[in-house]
Amino acid sequence: MPFIMNGFATLVLLVLWRVEEIAEACSCSPVHPQQAFCNADVVIRAKVVGGKEVDSGNDIYGNPIKRIQYDIKQIKMFKGPDRHIDMVFTAPSSAVCGVSLDTNDKKEYLISGKAESNGKMHVTLCDLIMPWDSMSxxxxxxxxxxxxxxxxxxxxxxxxxxxxxxxxxxxxxxxxxxxxxxxxxxxxxxxxxxxxxxxxxxxxxxxxxxxxxxxxxxx
CATH class of the missing domain: 3.90.370.10 (Tissue inhibitor of metalloproteinase-1. Chain B, domain 1)
Known part of the structure; x- marks a missing residue:
C-alpha cells in the first residue's frame, strides 16, 4: 500500500507539474509598442481574409506540427522585406503563444512578427498585434x-x-x-x-x- 500511495502521489505531482508547465508555456514580458516594433522583422497593416489549420513539417518524433495559416491583404508595410506579405502563421493555440485573428475581411490589424521565406511571417502573443482602430x-x-x-x-x-x-x-x-x-x-x-x-x-x-x-x- 505505501508503494501504491507513493506512486499515486508521484503521478499527482507529475500531472500538476504538467498542468503548470502548460499554463506557463506562453509567458510574455510587457513591452512598449516601440520596443515591439524595433524587435520585429516585419510590421504591417493588414486585413485577415481567411484562416485554416495546416501541417508544417514534423517534430523530432515524427509527429506533424500544426500551425494556423492566416491569409491577409497587406495594406501597408512599415518595416520588413522588399516584398508583399500574403500569409501569416501562428501556433494552433494560445497555450503555445498562438494568436487568434478575425477573418471577416473587415477588421484591420497592425501585425508585427518574424520574417519567413516566400512572403510569409510568423506571429505570437508576444508580438505587437493590435486592431488598427484601437491605436492612438x-x-x-x-x-x-x-x-x-x-x-x-x-x-x-x-x-x-x-x-x-x-x-x-x-x-x-x-x-x-x-x-x-x-x-x-x-x-x-x-x-x-x-x-x-x-x-x-x-x-x-x-x-x-x-x-x-x-x-x-x-x-
Missing part, C-alpha cells in the same frame, strides 16, 4: 518614423517605485506604477527618441522630432 494617432504616426529613430534606445519598464535609468540611452516606462496600466499614457502617446548628444528621452509631438531634438515637446 501618435502610435500610428510613430510607425512611419519615430519608433525607428529610437531603436538604439532602451525602454526599461518600471514595475515599482523607486526606479531609475541606468544609462543615458534609456527611457523609463512608468505606465504601470503611475496608472496601473500596461498600456497607459507613455505607451499610447510617447516615443523614446535618441537625441543629438546620444542620450534618449520621451517625445510627444504633432510633427516629427527635430534632428537636433534635445528635450520633450508637447503639441
Amino acid at each position: 494617432a501618435t502610435q500610428k504616426k510613430s510607425l512611419s518614423q519615430r519608433y525607428e529613430m529610437g531603436c538604439d534606445c532602451k525602454i526599461t519598464r518600471c514595475a515599482a517605485f523607486p526606479c531609475e535609468t541606468t544609462a543615458d540611452a534609456e527611457c523609463l516606462w512608468t505606465d504601470w506604477v503611475t496608472e496601473k496600466l500596461i498600456h497607459g499614457r507613455q505607451s499610447n502617446h510617447y516615443a523614446c527618441i535618441k537625441r543629438a548628444d546620444g542620450s534618449c528621452a520621451w517625445y510627444r509631438g504633432a510633427a516629427p522630432p527635430k534632428k537636433e531634438f534635445l528635450d520633450i515637446e508637447d503639441p
